Amino acid sequence: MRISIERWKTWVWVAPAVALLVVFVYYPIVENIRLSFFSWSAFSASPAFVGFDNYVTAANDPVFWHSLWNNGLYAIISLIFQVGLALVLAALLEEVVHQRLRGLLRTIYFIPATISITVAGILFSFIYNPQIGLLNRALSAVGLGSFAQDWLGNPGTAIYGVIAMSQWQSIGYTAVLFVVAMQRIPRELYEAAKVDGAGHVRTFFSITVPLLREMTTLVVILTLSGAFLVFNEVMVMTAGGPSNSSQVLNTWLYHNAFLADDMGYAAAIGTVIFVITFSISAAQILITRRRRVQW
Amino acid sequence: MVTTDSAAPVRNPRKHQGRAIAANRGPTVGQSIGKLLVWLALGALAVLVIYPLLWMIFSSFKDNSEVFAHPFGLPSELRWENFVEAGNAGVVRYLTNSVLVTAISILTTTLISAWAAYGLVRLKIPFGGPVVLLLLGGLMLAPTVALIPLFGLLQQLHIYNTLWALMVLYTAFRIPFTTFLIRAYMIDLPTEVDEAAVLDGASRGQIFWQIILPMCRPILVSAALLQALFAWNEFVFALVFLSDGELKTLPVGLMDMQSRLLTNWPVQFAGLTMAALPMLVLFLIGQRQFLRGLSDGMGK
Numbered sequence: 001m002r003i004s005i006e007r008w009k010t011w012v013w014v015a016p017a018v019a020l021l022v023v024f025v026y027y028p029i030v031e032n033i034r035l036s037f038f039s040w041s042a043f044s045a046s047p048a049f050v051g052f053d054n055y056v057t058a059a060n061d062p063v064f065w066h067s068l069w070n071n072g073l074y075a076i077i078s079l080i081f082q083v084g085l086a087l088v089l090a091a092l093l094e095e096v097v098h099q100r101l102r103g104l105l106r107t108i109y110f111i112p113a114t115i116s117i118t119v120a121g122i123l124f125s126f127i128y129n130p131q132i133g134l135l136n137r138a139l140s141a142v143g144l145g146s147f148a149q150d151w152l153g154n155p156g157t158a159i160y161g162v163i164a165m166s167q168w169q170s171i172g173y174t175a176v177l178f179v180v181a182m183q184r185i186p187r188e189l190y191e192a193a194k195v196d197g198a199g200h201v202r203t204f205f206s207i208t209v210p211l212l213r214e215m216t217t218l219v220v221i222l223t224l225s226g227a228f229l230v231f232n233e234v235m236v237m238t239a240g241g242p243s244n245s246s247q248v249l250n251t252w253l254y255h256n257a258f259l260a261d262d263m264g265y266a267a268a269i270g271t272v273i274f275v276i277t278f279s280i281s282a283a284q285i286l287i288t289r290r291r292r293v294q295w
Numbered sequence: 296m297v298t299t300d301s302a303a304p305v306r307n308p309r310k311h312q313g314r315a316i317a318a319n320r321g322p323t324v325g326q327s328i329g330k331l332l333v334w335l336a337l338g339a340l341a342v343l344v345i346y347p348l349l350w351m352i353f354s355s356f357k358d359n360s361e362v363f364a365h366p367f368g369l370p371s372e373l374r375w376e377n378f379v380e381a382g383n384a385g386v387v388r389y390l391t392n393s394v395l396v397t398a399i400s401i402l403t404t405t406l407i408s409a410w411a412a413y414g415l416v417r418l419k420i421p422f423g424g425p426v427v428l429l430l431l432g433g434l435m436l437a438p439t440v441a442l443i444p445l446f447g448l449l450q451q452l453h454i455y456n457t458l459w460a461l462m463v464l465y466t467a468f469r470i471p472f473t474t475f476l477i478r479a480y481m482i483d484l485p486t487e488v489d490e491a492a493v494l495d496g497a498s499r500g501q502i503f504w505q506i507i508l509p510m511c512r513p514i515l516v517s518a519a520l521l522q523a524l525f526a527w528n529e530f531v532f533a534l535v536f537l538s539d540g541e542l543k544t545l546p547v548g549l550m551d552m553q554s555r556l557l558t559n560w561p562v563q564f565a566g567l568t569m570a571a572l573p574m575l576v577l578f579l580i581g582q583r584q585f586l587r588g589l590s591d592g593m594g595k
Contacts, residue, residue, distance in 0.1 A: 010418045010420045011420060013411060013413060013415075014426050016411070017407050017430070020463070020470060021471070022429075024464060024468070025433055025436060025467055025471075026433075027444070028440075028443075028445045028448060029440050032440055032442075035443060035444065089340070092333055092336075097337065105337060108345050109344055111575065112348070114574045114575050114578040115574065116528040116545065116570065116571075117546070118530060118547070119567050119570050122549060122567060123348075123351050123567055126563070132362055134350060168347070176586065176589070177589065177593060228437075231530065232531070235530070250439045253439060253442070254535075258535065263443055266443055267443050270440040270443065273437055273439060273440055285431070285435075
C-alpha cells in the first residue's frame, strides 16, 4: 500500500508531540534500562558492562529493601485514608451536612491540596520540630507530654511523620473527587431507599459504594502509583534519614546517582521503579477498559 | 447492574417498619447522638486540616521570641517586615522563575497537545494507531526513571541549568495526558462545522485556529489549570537540572532557603505563606472551575 505524499503531510499535526516524546521521554527511559547493565560514575571515562551486577547489588542491599518496604507502607496507609476514610467523609458530607455548610467544609478540606508538597513538607517539619513544633506542645497540653519527641529525627517515627503529612494533604482532595462522583448518582435511588426505611449506613453500602466503583478503582490506582513515586515530601522533610530509615525508592535512586555517584546502580533502581509503576498503570488501563457501571 | 440485587432487601417495607415510624416522629435520642458525633468528627477534621495553615500565617507575623512563647495564638502585631525579608531572601526570585516556567509550559503543552489531538481526531494520519499507543505509553512512565540519561542529554543540548530545560521537560512529560484530555473532548464535537468550513475553502490550519480551538475552550481551561498545578509543584526535575541558585523555582528554592535561614522562624513562615498564596487565591476565586478541571482530569 502506497501512502501519498499528501497524506504524509498530515504528520505536521502530530510531529511536534511525537518528537518531544521520543527525545525527552522514551529515549531516556530506554537508555536508563541500558545503563543499568553498566558500571559508571559521572566522572568515569567510559561505562563498563557488568551484566546483572547492579541488580545483584540491589538484591543484597538492605536499604533497597527497606525503601521498597517504606513505599509499601506509604501505599497501605494512603489506601486506608485516601480511599477508605475519604469515601466515608464524602458520604457524610453529601448525606448528613446541610447544603450551605457542605460547601464550606468541602472548601476547607480541599485547601491543603492547593499547597505545593514542598510548602506542606517544610510546614510539617516545623510542626514536628522539637523546639517550636505544635505537635509536642499539643501533646503536653493534653497530658501526653511523655510521647513528645523529635519526630523526624527518630528512625522509628520519621517515615510515619512524612506519611502523616501526605494524608493531611490528600484526604480532602480524594474526598472531593468522591463527592463529584456521588453527585452523578440519581437522587431517586436514595429517595427510594429512604422510603423503604434504609438508614444512612445501609444506603452507603448498598447504593453509594457500589455505584462509585469506577471512581474508587481510579483513586486506588492513582494512590498506589503515587505511593511508589513519592520523592518530594521525603526529600524536603528527612532526605531519607536519619540513617536511611525513611528512604523510599526514588530518594535511594537520587542518593546513589547524585550523592554516592554510583550511576549504574541508580539506573538499576530506576528500572525497578519503572517496572512497578508501569505494571500499576497497565492494570488501570485493563480495568477501566472493562464495562462501565450503568444506571 | 449493581442496584438490582444488592438493594433488593431494602425493598421489603415490613422489615423496617418500626424504624420508619420512629423517623416520622422526629429523631430519636440515638439518632441525635449519632448526628452530634458526626458533627464533632467533621468539625475536628476541619480544625485539624486548617489549623496548621493558620499557624503558618500567624507565625509569619510574629517575632522569634513570640514564636516560642505563644505558639498557638494570634500575633501581637502585624510585622510585615518578615515578608520583605523573605522576599529579599529569594522568594521573589523563586516566584518569578516559577511563574515564567509555569506560564510558558502551559502555552506550549496545551497548544502542541491540541494540535496533535486535532490531527488524531479529524485526519487520517499514516500510522495514527502507533502514535496513539506512543502517547498512551507516555502516560505510564515515571519521570524519575528518565533522570540519569536526561542529565547527560540536557548537557549535550546545552540547556542544563537553564529554565529552558524545565520548560521543555514539563511540556514533553505532560503531552500524553493533555493530548488524551483534549482528544476526548474533540471527539464529541460535530464534524459538520469543519466540513462546511472546508467547502468554504478554509485550510486545515484556519479551521483549527478559528473554529476548533474556540469550541474547545472549556477543556483548554481545564488542561491549562492541571498543567499549572503540575508545573508549579514539580520538584524532581527542578532539583536535578538547575544548579544555579538564581534560577531555582519555588519548590526547590524554598528548600534551599530553609537551610539558609535555619532558625529565623518568622521569616521562614513568611516565605512559606508567600509561596502558598498564589494557588490558594486561584482556588478560592475559581473553585467551580478548579473542581471541574480535576474531574475532567480524572475522567480521561
